[in-house]
Structure formats: structure tokens, C-alpha cells
Amino acid sequence: MARGRTAPRLVDVAERAGVSLATASRALSGRDGVSPAVAQRVQEVASELGYVVNAHARSLAGGSASVVGLIVHQIDDPYFSEIAAGVISVAYEHGITVQICHSARDPENELRQIRTLIANNVRAIIVAGSGYVGEDVETAAKRELAAFQDTGGRVAVIGRHALRADAVLPDNEDAGAALAEHLVELGHRRIAIASGTVNLTTVVDRLAGIERALAGHGIDIDDLPLVEAEFTRDGGAYATERIVADHPATTAIIALNDAMAIGALATLRSHGIAVPSHMSVVGFDDVTVAADLAPSLTTVRLPMTEMGADALMMALKDHSSRPRRRHTGHELMVRDSSGPARV
Amino acid sequence: MARGRTAPRLVDVAERAGVSLATASRALSGRDGVSPAVAQRVQEVASELGYVVNAHARSLAGGSASVVGLIVHQIDDPYFSEIAAGVISVAYEHGITVQICHSARDPENELRQIRTLIANNVRAIIVAGSGYVGEDVETAAKRELAAFQDTGGRVAVIGRHALRADAVLPDNEDAGAALAEHLVELGHRRIAIASGTVNLTTVVDRLAGIERALAGHGIDIDDLPLVEAEFTRDGGAYATERIVADHPATTAIIALNDAMAIGALATLRSHGIAVPSHMSVVGFDDVTVAADLAPSLTTVRLPMTEMGADALMMALKDHSSRPRRRHTGHELMVRDSSGPARV
DNA sequence: TTGAAAGCGCTAACAA
DNA sequence: TTGTTAGCGCTTTCAA
Numbered sequence: 001m002a003r004g005r006t007a008p009r010l011v012d013v014a015e016r017a018g019v020s021l022a023t024a025s026r027a028l029s030g031r032d033g034v035s036p037a038v039a040q041r042v043q044e045v046a047s048e049l050g051y052v053v054n055a056h057a058r059s060l061a062g063g064s065a066s067v068v069g070l071i072v073h074q075i076d077d078p079y080f081s082e083i084a085a086g087v088i089s090v091a092y093e094h095g096i097t098v099q100i101c102h103s104a105r106d107p108e109n110e111l112r113q114i115r116t117l118i119a120n121n122v123r124a125i126i127v128a129g130s131g132y133v134g135e136d137v138e139t140a141a142k143r144e145l146a147a148f149q150d151t152g153g154r155v156a157v158i159g160r161h162a163l164r165a166d167a168v169l170p171d172n173e174d175a176g177a178a179l180a181e182h183l184v185e186l187g188h189r190r191i192a193i194a195s196g197t198v199n200l201t202t203v204v205d206r207l208a209g210i211e212r213a214l215a216g217h218g219i220d221i222d223d224l225p226l227v228e229a230e231f232t233r234d235g236g237a238y239a240t241e242r243i244v245a246d247h248p249a250t251t252a253i254i255a256l257n258d259a260m261a262i263g264a265l266a267t268l269r270s271h272g273i274a275v276p277s278h279m280s281v282v283g284f285d286d287v288t289v290a291a292d293l294a295p296s297l298t299t300v301r302l303p304m305t306e307m308g309a310d311a312l313m314m315a316l317k318d319h320s321s322r323p324r325r326r327h328t329g330h331e332l333m334v335r336d337s338s339g340p341a342r343v
Numbered sequence: 344m345a346r347g348r349t350a351p352r353l354v355d356v357a358e359r360a361g362v363s364l365a366t367a368s369r370a371l372s373g374r375d376g377v378s379p380a381v382a383q384r385v386q387e388v389a390s391e392l393g394y395v396v397n398a399h400a401r402s403l404a405g406g407s408a409s410v411v412g413l414i415v416h417q418i419d420d421p422y423f424s425e426i427a428a429g430v431i432s433v434a435y436e437h438g439i440t441v442q443i444c445h446s447a448r449d450p451e452n453e454l455r456q457i458r459t460l461i462a463n464n465v466r467a468i469i470v471a472g473s474g475y476v477g478e479d480v481e482t483a484a485k486r487e488l489a490a491f492q493d494t495g496g497r498v499a500v501i502g503r504h505a506l507r508a509d510a511v512l513p514d515n516e517d518a519g520a521a522l523a524e525h526l527v528e529l530g531h532r533r534i535a536i537a538s539g540t541v542n543l544t545t546v547v548d549r550l551a552g553i554e555r556a557l558a559g560h561g562i563d564i565d566d567l568p569l570v571e572a573e574f575t576r577d578g579g580a581y582a583t584e585r586i587v588a589d590h591p592a593t594t595a596i597i598a599l600n601d602a603m604a605i606g607a608l609a610t611l612r613s614h615g616i617a618v619p620s621h622m623s624v625v626g627f628d629d630v631t632v633a634a635d636l637a638p639s640l641t642t643v644r645l646p647m648t649e650m651g652a653d654a655l656m657m658a659l660k661d662h663s664s665r666p667r668r669r670h671t672g673h674e675l676m677v678r679d680s681s682g683p684a685r686v
Numbered sequence: 687t688t689g690a691a692a693g694c695g696c697t698a699a700c701a702a
Numbered sequence: 703t704t705g706t707t708a709g710c711g712c713t714t715t716c717a718a
Contacts, residue, residue, distance in 0.1 A: 007462065007494075009695060020705045025697060035703060052462035056399040057695035060710045067442065067463070075431060076631070076648070081424040088418060088445050097459060099410070099440045102431050116440060118350055119395035120410075144393075151349055233631070266635045288419070288576070292609045294637035305419070352711060363689045368713060378687060400711035403694045 008049040017045040028053065029063070059121050068312065069099045069117035071110060073129040077232070077259060078287040079304060083128050083158065086308025094316060096123065103129050105200070105231070107137045114141055124154035124315035128308065130202035131161035137199075138162045156315040158307055160201040166314040166323050168307045171330040172202055172284075175300035176209025178332045179254060179282050182298070184217050187341035188252040188280060191224055194239035194260050196231030203231065206256050206284060225250065229260075236260025240267040251341040252280035258287045258299055265293060265337065276339030286333055295336035303328055351392040360388040371396065372406070402464050411655065412442045412460035414453060416472040420575070420602060421630040422647060426471050426501065429651025437659060439466065446472050448543070448574070450480045457484055467497035467658035471651065473545035474504035480542075481505040499658040501650050503544040509657040509666050511650045514673035515545055515627075518643035519552025521675045522597060522625050525641070527560050530684035531595040531623060534567055537582035537603050539574030546574065549599050549627060568593065572603075579603025583610040594684040595623035601630045604640055608680065619682030629676055638679035646671055 014024035019038060026034045027042035028051075034042075045051075059065045070087050072080035084100060091098045099122065103110035110129070117125050125145065132138055142163050145155050155165035160172075183191055193210070196203040211221040225247045229235035236255050240263065243250055255261035261283030265275060273279050275295050283290065286301035307328055314324060357367035362381060369377045370385035371394075377385075388394075402408045413430050415423035427443060434441045442465065446453035453472070460468050468488065475481055485506050488498050498508035503515075526534055536553070539546040554564040568590045572578035579598050583606065586593055598604035604626030608618060616622050618638050626633065629644035650671055657667055 007490075011695080021695095022697080022706075023704055026704090029697085033703065038703085050458075052458055054403075054695055055463045056402045057710090058697070060397075060399045060403055060712085061695075061697040062710060063697050069440075074428065075418070076421070076424040076428040078419065078421065078424070081419040081421070081427075084424075084443070085417065085419040085445075088443065092445065097412075097442045097444060097463065099442050100427070100431065101440060102428075102435065115393060115395045120398045120440065147350070233635070262632065262635050265637075269637060289605065289632050292576070292605050293635070294608075294612060353713095354711080364712080365690080365714080366688055369688090372713085376687065381687085397711055400694090401713070403696085403710090404712040404714075405694060406713050 007054075008051045009054070010051070013042065013046045013049060013051050016049065017042045065121050065123040066096050067099055067120065067122045068096055068124040068126065068315070069101065069113075069120070069122040070126045070128060071101050071103050071113050071117075073103055073105045075100060075102065078289065079257065079259070079285050080128060082287065082304035083308035086305035086310075087126060087312045090309045090312040105129065107132050107141070111141045111144070114144055118144060118148050118153065122153070124156065124312065126308075126311045126315060127155070127157040127161065127163070128159075128311070130159045130200040131157070131163075133199050133201055133204055154315040156311040158311050160205060164323055166311075167325045168311045168314070169325055169327045170202070170302045170307065171328050172205035173209035173212070175284060175302065175330040176206040177213035178209075178330065179284070179300055180210040180213035182332060182334065182338065183252045183254070183280060183282065184214070184219070186252075186280065186338060189219065189341070190247075190249050191252045191254060192243040192247055192250040193224060193226040194236050194243065194253055194255040194264055195226050195228045196235065196256050196260065197228060200231065203256055210254060231257060231260065233259045233263040236263025237267045238263070240264040244268070244271055244273065250279065252282070252338070255281065255283045258283040258285045258290050258297060261290075261297055261299065261337075262293065265295075265297070275337050278342055280338040280341070282338050290333070291335065293337070298335045298338035299333050301331040301333050350397075351394045352397070353394070356385065356389045356392060356394050359392065360385045408464050408466040409439050410442055410463065410465045411439055411467040411469065411658070412444065412456075412463070412465045413469045413471060414444050414446050414456050414460075416446055416448045418443060418445065421632065422600065422602070422628050423471060425630065425647035426651035429648035429653075430469060430655045433652045433655040448472065450475050450484070454484045454487070457487055461487060461491050461496070465496070467499065467655065469651075469654045469658060470498070470500040470504065470506070471502075471654070473502045473543040474500070474506075476542050476544055476547055497658040499654040501654050503548060507666055509654075510668045511654045511657070512668055512670045513545070513645045513650065514671050515548035516552035516555070518627060518645065518673040519549040520556035521552075521673065522627070522643055523553040523556035525675060525677065525681065526595045526597070526623060526625065527557065527562070529595075529623065529681060532562065532684070533590075533592050534595045534597060535586040535590055535593040536567060536569040537579050537586065537596055537598040537607055538569050538571045539578065539599050539603065540571060543574065546599055553597060574600060574603065576602045576606040579606025580610045581606070583607040587611070587614055587616065593622065595625070595681070598624065598626045601626040601628045601633050601640060601642055604633075604642065604680075605636065608636060608638075608640070618680050621685055623681040623684070625681055633676070634678065636680070641678045641681035642676050644674040644676050
């Protein structure tokens with residue numbers, strides 16, 4: 001391989017500026033203990049040479065890493081791509097880059113990704129996917145992340161996890177309650193639920209909110225049909241097929257996220273079932289496209305981009321000993337996909 | 344800071360396996376010169392310990408980097424998040440992680456991101472955004488990337504760029520032609536174009552295809568209204584407002600990507616203009632949600648996920664001296680948003 | 687087939 | 703305020 005001109009190194013800058021390596025290093029990372037005049041000179045030389053610090057060397061030498069890791073279930077799910085956009089924008093402001101990994105909703109795989117990020121010595125790890133239900137599933141991850149934190153790593157999670165870390169907590173339960181209230185007020189009683197897999201805390205929490213609100217109206221959620229499927233558009237389509245076939249009296253479908261709701265709307269359309277006159281459909285998240293569907297989707301807005309931004313900001317901030325928890329708001333977005341129950 | 348147990352290092356593995364550092368290194372990176380028995384033993388010990396190689400140390404020591412960079416315009420644009428999913432999945436298979444940066448459709452910013460990735464010594468850089476029109480805009484980036492390639496870095500681009508690199512070339516021109524043909528066949532003549540900013544090669548190429556097809560039917564594209572706006576949903580909404588207000592005779596709108604088409608559909612709906620009976624709308628890309636819109640969107644499918652996967656695979660493959668170029672196919676997806684021109 | 691040892695480019699003690 | 707120097711964890715010659 002032809003070896004061209006190599007990137008300038010810190011020694012090059014130091015030599016050219018007539019200072020030592022240490023001084024150059026201090027000047028460039030903006031630490032004090034350098035006279036302003038020298039600092040400026042070094043910085044000039046550096047930009048003259050187009051010098052950019054070698055992140056690997058810096059990190060290896062014990063300097064602060066300039067990379068953060070972000071674990072999502074699947075980046076081409078709008079819920080996660082909006083969170084990622086928030087993370088990336090905050091990272092950009094801090095001169096940090098973002099490594100994104102897929103957990104594919106598999107705790108095993110998530111653990112593997114966490115290990116990789118830790119080995120890469122990232123500055124912080126943001127776990128954006130839902131937590132998993134059950135004692136044991138996250139214990140290994142918990143241990144690894146705790147060790148990571150003990151050595152100065154930062155961790156923030158989005159959603160309810162068994163992990164001891166700063167957390168951005170989406171208002172899942174209250175959002176579920178708001179949605180259920182909304183449907184009940186419209187006169188719906190025969191409500192069906194298109195649910196994601198119940199090993200996800202997000203699913204469990206949304207269901208809990210729905211249960212609570214319905215109970216307030218004397219409706220037992222256990223009496224309602226619930227179809228468990230993938231937490232995706234296709235899962236929503238599948239669940240809706242089942243609901244339509246097995247529970248024809250249903251007047252409203254609660255999909256546990258917008259992706260499932262989109263699948264539900266598609267299935268209903270293909271069956272010629274009118275929304276909302278014959279069937280109401282509601283979702284969760286308010287992904288960007290929700291307002292542009294036809295009928296536009298009634299859903300609960302969670303501020304995904306902000307959640308991503310907040311998670312990284314929390315992780316970057318000076319650490320108090322106790323993990324912080326920050327609850328998001330939620331906002332019921334009543335649109336055209338929900339209407340009075342048919343009689 | 345309490346210093347807990349640190350991640351296991353290669354020495355730990357070597358010691359535990361009773362071999363030297365060098366042997367352990369060789370065994371784990373699958374190089375030969377190690378007896379199978381020893382190699383296996385080392386690998387067992389490593390996974391027992393949950394050992395993951397420190398990417399910084401490996402990279403600094405001259406080993407191959409395990410990170411690739413991906414530059415997109417905006418990750419929460421489905422076009423890019425689908426490409427990213429393709430890149431991530433191939434990366435995963437190769438034990439590589441992906442750093443994602445936003446260029447925000449700004450060549451300056453893109454250059455900055457490229458510099459950062461190079462300084463991070465990534466194994467490869469994938470530039471997924473459109474190229475920019477004009478001599479000078481990409482020259483600095485071109486120079487930096489060339490130097491990067493000279494020192495063994497790999498580069499692949501998606502879309503037409505002024506960069507000398509492996510390229511995945513979306514079939515933009517033919518796709519534009521196919522769409523224009525489709526509309527002409529339906530009897531449309533008063534066609535308006537909701538265009539992204541014409542400094543993007545993607546926009547220029549799609550327009551070229553449209554122009555060619557229309558010319559074949561005696562229509563001069565310059566006689567048609569073209570509104571230039573942001574290459575986004577809101578840009579599409581804005582352009583459509585303008586088209587509806589200034590060119591009421593229009594019977595079909597070509598939006599230059601699906602995001603703009605979604606904005607167009609929303610605007611038409613808010614004006615009570617029926618699609619397709621009063622106005623046809625077509626887009627480009629076939630993002631996942633396009634089929635689930637109502638009316639479902641007629642568009643041209645580009646295999647985004649595959650494009651991302653291909654780009655990384657090309658970049659990772661052994662390098663021939665000449666850059667390779669790989670054209671994607673395209674597929675006209677005729678759905679419900681296009682219909683015969685009203686009279 | 688294996689091991690010993692010299693760095694990769696940087697930061698952070700420690701000295702001056 | 704500045705300089706000297708010992709590593710960070712790994713790969714890779716070179717020697718055995």
C-alpha cells in the first residue's frame with residue numbers, strides 16, 4: 001500500500017511550536033498550567049497543520065474518551081431513530097461521536113454490545129431500548145455496567161431497567177391511562193389490545209396504565225382480548241388480523257406503539273373496516289409520521305428526540321452518587337383515528 | 344473514584360491460558376502460526392473471562408480498527424435510518440461497530456465529520472448522503488479522503504459524489520424516468536415538481552430522469568412549475584402549498600423523495616383536494632411507511648437497507664486499485680396515490 | 687510454533 | 703509555568 005503523508009501528530013505540533021509534548025497536550029486540551037501566550041501559539045500551529053488528536057491514543061493514555069455508545073433495538077424504527085437524533089445532536093455540541101448498536105430486542109445480544117462498548121472504552125453508554133422483565137435477564141448486563149461505572153464510565157438508560165443508572169423515564173403508565181380514558185369517554189367498552197411481547201417493561205407499564213384507567217370504569221382488562229405479537233408494524237398487522245377474526249364485536253384497538261398502530265390501520269383498511277366509524281385505533285409515541293397518516297393517528301406523544309438528548313446530557317454531567325431519574329411528560333394527541341363507539 | 348474490577352485484558356487471558364501475550368493475540372485474531380489446540384484453549388479462556396479486545400489499544404498498535412464511520416444527512420429520516428440498519432447489520436457480522444454522524448446536508452459540516460472519523464482512525468468511512476453539485480464544494484473532503492485511502496483507509500459512498508471511492512449508485516435517473524412515464528401514461532401533462540434543493544446530486548439526477556422521459560413525450564420540463572424547498576416532509580408541504588396556490592391546473596405532483604410526498608399528501612388533505620381523483624402524487628425511495636399511507640403512495644423503490652449493507656461490504660472487501668461502482672435497481676411501485684388525470 | 691520486547695500517540699504523574 | 707518520562711493494552715517484528 002502506498003503510504004502517503006500521515007496525519008500530523010502531537011510531537012509535530014510541539015516541535016513546530018517549540019514546546020514540549022506535555023505543554024502541547026495541555027494547551028490543546030484546554031487545561032490550565034499553560035501561559036496564555038504559549039497556549040495560543042500551540043493552537044495556531046495545530047490548526048495550521050490540520051492536527052486532530054488521535055482518539056485512540058488519547059483514550060488509551062487515560063484521557064477522556066470522545067465516543068459514547070448508544071444501544072437501540074433497531075435503528076430503522078422511528079422511535080429509536082428519533083431518540084438517536086437527539087443523542088447525536090447533543091454529542092455534536094460536545095465534540096463527541098456516537099457509536100450505535102442494535103440489541104434487536106435480545107438481552108443476550110444487548111449484553112454483547114455492552115461488552116464491546118466497554119472494551120471500546122466509551123465515555124458513556126446510553127441504553128435506549130426497553131428494559132426486560134424478570135430477575136435474571138439483565139443481571140449480567142447490570143454487573144458489567146456497574147463495573148464500568150466504578151471505573152468512571154457513565155451510563156444512562158431510557159425506560160425502566162433493572163440497571164442502577166441515570167434514567168429518562170417515559171411516562172408509559174400515565175400515557176396508557178390517558179389513552180384508555182379517552183376511549184372510554186368515547187363510549188368504547190369492547191376494546192382489544194395489540195400488544196408487544198410482555199417481556200418488555202415498556203409493554204408492561206403501558207398495560208398497567210390501561211388496566212388502572214379501565215378499572216376506574218369497572219372494566220377488567222383481563223376480560224378484554226389481548227394479542228401478543230412483535231412490537232413492530234408487522235406485529236400490529238398480525239394482532240389486528242387475529243382481533244378482527246376472533247373478536248368481531250371489538251370497537252377499538254389499542255396498539256402499544258405507533259408502529260403496531262400503523263400495522264393495525266393497514267390491516268383494517270385491507271378488510272374494508274372504516275376507521276374511526278367502525279373501529280377506533282390508538283397508538284403510543286407519536287412518531288413523526290403519525291400525524292400524516294390517513295386517518296391521522298390518535299396517540300400519546302412522548303418527546304423522543306428530547307429523551308435522547310436528555311439521556312446523554314445526564315450521562316455527561318458531573319456525577320452525583322445517586323442516580324437521577326427524569327420523567328418525561330406525555331401528551332394525548334387526539335386525531336382522526338378515534339371516534340365514538342359504534343352502537 | 345472507587346476503582347472496581349477492571350475489564351479483563353489480554354495479559355489476563357494469556358496468563359490464565361499459560362501462554363505469552365503474543366500467542367494469545369495471534370490466537371484471538373485468528374491468525375495462523377498457532378497450534379489449533381493452543382488457539383482453542385485461548386479462545387475458551389477468553390470467552391470464560393468475557394474478554395473483549397480493547398479497540399483503542401488494538402488500533403494504536405497498528406492492528407485493524409474495528410470501527411467504521413457512517414455519515415448521513417439526518418438519522419431520523421427513514422431513508423437514512425434504513426441505510427444505517429443495513430450498515431449496522433453487516434458491521435455486526437464482522438464484529439465491527441458503527442459511528443454515525445450527521446452532516447445535516449451541509450458540506451462544511453460533512454468535512455468536519457470526515458476529519459473526526461479519520462482522526463478516530465476508523466477502518467472505513469461510508470458517506471451515505473447525496474453528493475453536492477459544483478466543483479469546489481467537495482474538494483477539501485476529497486483531499487482528506489484520498490489521504491485517508493492512501494494510508495489504507497477504505498471509503499464507500501452512496502450516491503453520486505465527486506469522490507474517488509467505491510460507490511453504490513441508486514438508480515435515480517431511471518427511477519425519475521419511470522415515474523414520469525407512469526404519470527404521462529395516466530394522461531397527466533400539467534405536472535408540478537416538489538423539488539429538494541438543487542445543490543444535491545440526488546435531486547439533479549432525479550430531475551434529469553424526469554426531464555428525459557417527459558421530453559420523449561414532447562413535454563419540456565422547463566415549462567412545468569418546480570418549487571425548490573427543503574428535501575424533507577416540511578419542504579414537501581411547503582412546495583405543495585405553493586403549487587396549489589400558484590398553479591391550480593396541476594393534476595400531478597412529483598415529489599423528489601417520499602418525505603416530501605408525505606408532506607404533499609398532508610397539505611392536499613388539509614385543502615380537501617382528493618388524491619388521486621383530483622391530484623396524483625408520487626415520490627421516490629419507498630420508505631417503509633409509504634405502503635401504509637392512505638392513499639398508499641406510488642413511488643420508486645430503492646433498496647436502502649441493501650444499499651447500506653453493500654456499501655460496507657464493498658469498503659471491507661480487499662481493495663482493487665480501481666474504485667468499484669455498483670448500480671442498484673429500482674422498482675416502480677404503483678399504488679393508490681396516482682390515477683388518471685382529471686379532465 | 688512460541689516468546690520477548692519495541693513501540694503506536696497520547697496523558698498524567700513527577701521534577702525542575 | 704514548563705519539561706521528562708512512564709505507561710495505557712495491544713500488535714508485530716525478531717529471536718528462539
